[in-house]
Amino acid sequence: xxxxxxxxxxxxxxxxxxxxxxxxxxxxxxxxxxxxxxxxxxxxxxxxxxxxxxxxxxxxxxxxxxxxxxxxxxxxxxxxxxxxxxxxxxxxxxxxxxxxxxxxxxxxxxxxxxxxxxxxxxxxxxxxxxxxxxxxxxxxxxxxxxxxxxxxxxxxxxxxxxxxxxxxxxxxxxxxxxxxxxxxxxxxxxxxxxxxxxxxxxxxxxxxxxxxxxxxxxxxxxxxxxxxxxxxxxxxxxxxxxxxxxxxxxxxxxxxxxxxxxxxxxxxxxxxxxxxxxxxxxxxxxxxxxxxxxxxxxxxxxxxxxxxxxxxxxxxxxxxxxxxxxxxxxxxxxxxx
Amino acid sequence: xxxxxxxxxxxxxxxxxxxxxxxxxxxxxxxxxxxxxxxxxxxxxxxxxxxxxxxxxxxxxxxxxxxxxxxxxxxxxxxxxxxxxxxxxxxxxxxxxxxxxxxxxxxxxxxxxxxxxxxxxxxxxxxxxxxxxxxxxxxxxxxxxxxxxxxxxxxxxxxxxxxxxxxxxxxxxxxxxxxxxxxxxxxxxxxxxxxxxxxxxxxxxxxxxxxxxxxxxxxxxxxxxxxxxxxxxxxxxxxxxxxxxxxxxxxxxxxxxxxxxxxxxxxxxxxxxxxxxxxxxxxxxxxxxxxxxxxxxxxxxxxxxxxxxxxxxxxxxxxxxxxxxxxxxxxxxxxxx
DNA sequence: CTGTTAGCGCTTTCAT
DNA sequence: ATGAAAGCGCTAACAG
Numbered sequence: 178x179x180x181x182x183x184x185x186x187x188x189x190x191x192x193x194x195x196x197x198x199x200x201x202x203x204x205x206x207x208x209x210x211x212x213x214x215x216x217x218x219x220x221x222x223x224x225x226x227x228x229x230x231x232x233x234x235x236x237x238x239x240x241x242x243x244x245x246x247x248x249x250x251x252x253x254x255x256x257x258x259x260x261x262x263x264x265x266x267x268x269x270x271x272x273x274x275x276x277x278x279x280x281x282x283x284x285x286x287x288x289x290x291x292x293x294x295x296x297x298x299x300x301x302x303x304x305x306x307x308x309x310x311x312x313x314x315x316x317x318x319x320x321x322x323x324x325x326x327x328x329x330x331x332x333x334x335x336x337x338x339x340x341x342x343x344x345x346x347x348x349x350x351x352x353x354x355x356x357x358x359x360x361x362x363x364x365x366x367x368x369x370x371x372x373x374x375x376x377x378x379x380x381x382x383x384x385x386x387x388x389x390x391x392x393x394x395x396x397x398x399x400x401x402x403x404x405x406x407x408x409x410x411x412x413x414x415x416x417x418x419x420x421x422x423x424x425x426x427x428x429x430x431x432x433x434x435x436x437x438x439x440x441x442x443x444x445x446x447x448x449x450x451x452x453x454x455x456x457x458x459x460x461x462x463x464x465x466x467x468x469x470x471x472x473x474x475x476x477x478x479x480x481x482x483x484x485x486x487x488x489x490x491x492x493x494x495x496x497x498x499x500x501x502x503x504x505x506x507x508x509x510x511x512x513x514x
Numbered sequence: 515x516x517x518x519x520x521x522x523x524x525x526x527x528x529x530x531x532x533x534x535x536x537x538x539x540x541x542x543x544x545x546x547x548x549x550x551x552x553x554x555x556x557x558x559x560x561x562x563x564x565x566x567x568x569x570x571x572x573x574x575x576x577x578x579x580x581x582x583x584x585x586x587x588x589x590x591x592x593x594x595x596x597x598x599x600x601x602x603x604x605x606x607x608x609x610x611x612x613x614x615x616x617x618x619x620x621x622x623x624x625x626x627x628x629x630x631x632x633x634x635x636x637x638x639x640x641x642x643x644x645x646x647x648x649x650x651x652x653x654x655x656x657x658x659x660x661x662x663x664x665x666x667x668x669x670x671x672x673x674x675x676x677x678x679x680x681x682x683x684x685x686x687x688x689x690x691x692x693x694x695x696x697x698x699x700x701x702x703x704x705x706x707x708x709x710x711x712x713x714x715x716x717x718x719x720x721x722x723x724x725x726x727x728x729x730x731x732x733x734x735x736x737x738x739x740x741x742x743x744x745x746x747x748x749x750x751x752x753x754x755x756x757x758x759x760x761x762x763x764x765x766x767x768x769x770x771x772x773x774x775x776x777x778x779x780x781x782x783x784x785x786x787x788x789x790x791x792x793x794x795x796x797x798x799x800x801x802x803x804x805x806x807x808x809x810x811x812x813x814x815x816x817x818x819x820x821x822x823x824x825x826x827x828x829x830x831x832x833x834x835x836x837x838x839x840x841x842x843x844x845x846x847x848x849x850x851x
Numbered sequence: 852c853t854g855t856t857a858g859c860g861c862t863t864t865c866a867t
Numbered sequence: 868a869t870g871a872a873a874g875c876g877c878t879a880a881c882a883g
Contacts, residue, residue: 180630180655182876193854198878206852223651225629229575230876233566233859240609247595254591258584261612265619272577273610275598282602292562293517314560318517519860530870535862545868567860570875855882866871 181222190214201226237296240270241482244286244300246278246327250425252452252471253301256325259475260299267483269296276303278399284311290320297321297482302329304366304399321485325478328370335485337478341371341451344467345378348449349421351465353382357419357447359391361411363427367396372423375451379421393417397427408434412446422450428466518559527551538563574633577607578819581623581637583615583664587762589789589808590638593662596812597636604820606633613640615736621648627657634658634819639666641703641736658822662815665707672822674815678708678788681804682715685786686758688802690719694756694784696728698748700764704733709760712788716758730754734764745771749783759787765803 183201187194192211200207200215201224218224232238243260245253257273264271272295276283283303290298291314298320309331315322316332328336352360362379365372376394383392395411397404408431411417422428428450432442440446443465452466520538524531529548537544537552555561569575580597582590594610601608609632613620620640627635628651635652637659646668652659653669665673689697699716702709713731720729732748734741745768748754759765765787769779777783780802789803 180628184876194876195855195878196853198876199853202878208852211852223625223628225625227570227629227876228626228631229566229569230859231878233564233570233861234876234878236859238566248591248598249595251588251591254585254588257610258586258612261585261610265612271610273594273598273608275595275602288560288562289565291517291560292564294565521860531861532863532871533869535860536869539862543868548868564860567875568862570877571860571862573875853883855880857878857880859877861875862873864871864873867869 180227181224182227183224186215186218186222186224189218236293238270238294239268240272240295241297241299241479242272242274242286242290242295244274244276244283244298246276246301246303248275252326252425252469255471256301256475256478259472259477260479261475262472263476263479263483269483278304280311287311287315291315291318295320297323297486299323299325299478299482301325302327302369304369321482323478323482323485325474326371330370335481337474337481338370339469339474341374342378342381344451345375345421346382348465348467349379349382352419352421352447352449353386353390355443355447357390357417359393359415359417360419360421361393361395361415361417363408363420363422363431364394364396365423365427366399371451375421375423401426401430404430405434409437412438412440418446420446420448422448425450425452428452517564518561519564520561523552523555523559523561526555573630575607575631576605577609577632578634578636578816579609579611579623579627579632581611581613581620581635583613583638583640585612589663589762589806592808593638593812593815596809596814597816598812600813600816600820606820615641617648624648624652628652628655632657634660634823636660636662636815636819638662639664639706641706658819660815660819660822662811663708667707672818674811674818675707676806676811678711679715679718681788682712682758683719685802685804686716686719689756689758689784689786690723690727692780692784694727694754696730696752696754697756697758698730698732698752698754700745700757700759700768701731701733702760702764703736708788712758712760738763738767741767742771742774746774749775749777755783757783757785759785762787762789765789 183197184194186192187197190197192215196207196211197215200212201219203212228238232240241264243257245256248254248257257271261271274286276286280303288311298315300322301324304327309329312329312332316334323335323337324332325337326339328338349360360379360383362376364376367373380392383390393411393415395407397407404427408427412434420428420431422431428448431446431448435442435446435448442448447465449465450467451469520534521531523529524534527534529552533544533548534552537549538556540549565575569577578601580594582593585591585594594608598608611623613623617640624635625648635657638661641664646666649659649666649669653671660672660674661669662674663676665675686697697716697720699713701713704710717729720727730748730752732744734744741764745764749771757765757768759768765785768783768785772779772783772785779785784802786802787804788806
């Protein structure tokens with residue numbers, strides 16, 4: 178009924194608890210035959226070491242935490258997939274926490290993890306997180322942390338991001354090439370590093386076209402309802418022929434807004450978006466999407482973290498490791514081949 | 515630097531460790547002023563209880579495991595979201611494991627969880643899992659488990675599923691209503707409960723149309739490359755005018771297969787699929803999708819599990835709780851309104 | 852090579 | 868109302 182312990186094995190075999198323990202961890206100072214006996218019984222009784230006991234004793238848990246704003250966004254599900262793949266390889270376990278874009282929640286989760294519950298943290302910041310007070314204890318306790326995608330610029334920690342500026346630049350050029358004369362940039366949150374960089378790339382692209390192409394900026398919210406109104410209104414009054422959505426969600430809302438106004442895509446308005454919904458882009462050649470290598474980002478972030486965990490003693494973890502996955506821009510024309 | 519413990523608080527306040535412990539857990543036998551002092555210091559020093567120590571001592575971890583085949587599938591990301599929402603509410607933590615549709619991996623994960631690492635398990639079975647030997651230890655140890663979506667028919671445990679049969683019936687009727695005369699059902703794996711029920715619903719619908727509508731069955735694999743060949747070949751030789759894909763992936767492959775043959779969708783071939791890619795269906799009105807209430811399923815499954823955890827003593831957990839979330843069928847015509 | 856012992860940090864009897 | 872002490876299951880020093 179109840180789980181079987183090392184003690185039971187010891188009693189059964191007339192050995193000391195420590196001997197059994199050592200045999201199980203394949204210590205060099207145990208005779209081959211004793212090891213064999215122990216392993217045999219362990220297998221037979223289906224022994225499984227108590228993770229909490231061993232985590233308490235050694236001061237590491239072979240567990241990492243992943244903190245993300247949400248998962249409804251397809252991007253993060255791919256990231257998690259990548260993370261878990263690496264974790265599995267390294268025999269680590271993954272605790273998952275959603276902040277739902279809520280700073281309060283983010284702080285609570287972090288607070289909890291301060292107890293030594295995890296060996297390391299992988300984190301993508303909540304949208305509205307502008308102050309980072311709640312992150313300091315992590316640094317003080319020296320818990321390794323790696324930021325991905327939505328990084329924390331004010332903290333000297335490793336980050337893994339995609340090259341948002343460059344991708345935006347390219348993508349905006351693409352919009353201009355296909356004839357857009359007035360492009361609206363839909364911003365999701367100025368506090369988000371990704372939004373900033375994407376906007377910068379956008380603006381840079383516009384600027385180099387000196388005057389030929391007009392641009393406008395529409396700050397959106399996290400409320401879909403409200404966004405729909407904002408975008409519809411903008412479409413009606415400003416009549417742009419191109420939309421650059423900073424995030425996928427806004428592209429979809431734009432899609433609906435266009436539909437409600439009877440605007441054809443891409444004939445009347447071209448919509449461009451960062452996205453990880455490969456499927457969506459595959460199924461609808463009308464959209465131009467910038468596919469982010471989400472799975473790879475998860476793997477990269479996890480790899481960086483595990484490197485930190487392994488080189489814990491060298492104490493060089495404050496060094497800033499920045500990995501910029503390059504991005505794949507997939508255009509509608511390519512897909513419709 | 516290192517995390518602060520109950521012992522430190524005790525020494526600082528000149529109290530016994532046990533007193534501090536009791537104060538923190540708000541025991542009735544501690545004076546109000548002592549409690550206040552303890553709490554104050556705890557707050558000040560940012561004390562966080564060591565989860566491993568307390569999990570070891572009490573025999574519960576306030577942690578559950580979610581075992582799913584994959585997450586690239588959008589369906590499961592919504593499910594996880596639902597699960598995490600409930601877990602957060604109940605102050606539980608969530609460990610996540612992917613089996614990658616691999617029975618071997620599934621067994622390993624289960625094996626690990628036998629150590630009392632989690633209080634309960636939420637699980638969706640791997641596709642190729644036909645034998646269930648690896649699940650027995652769970653039952654023997656009495657670890658509460660709830661299956662969702664891909665349930666285990668041979669095990670008497672609570673399950674949460676959507677009504678696949680009924681949805682398939684309705685969906686197939688829809689295909690027939692819009693004029694399909696020869697419909698191909700693409701099966702993903704006969705070992706999967708969902709595939710079976712969906713096929714049954716499909717066949718039932720065909721059967722009631724006595725002879726008017728032809729049907730065929732195409733068993734597919736988990737290899738996209740191979741599926742693409744299979745489907746393209748089938749389209750060329752059998753020339754169906756309707757496709758019922760058991761899972762989203764097969765719908766997308768079908769989409770590509772049609773494209774490669776120059777077949778128009780939905781003019782030449784109508785594609786229907788279970789899916790949770792709401793976005794895909796919104797973006798491409800050519801597809802008919804049956805949207806599954808994934809988020810709700812996650813919440814339901816988690817709720818059932820927590821009920822079991824709370825009523826642990828009553829030992830009535832072998833009772834079979836079946837929740838059939840009803841499904842929402844969203845048709846292309848509705849979307850293109 | 853194996854056994855004895857001392858904790859990891861916390862909860863929980865049992866005393867007082 | 869508080870303290871002393873035992874112990875959850877495991878690891879790791881220290882003996883021998």
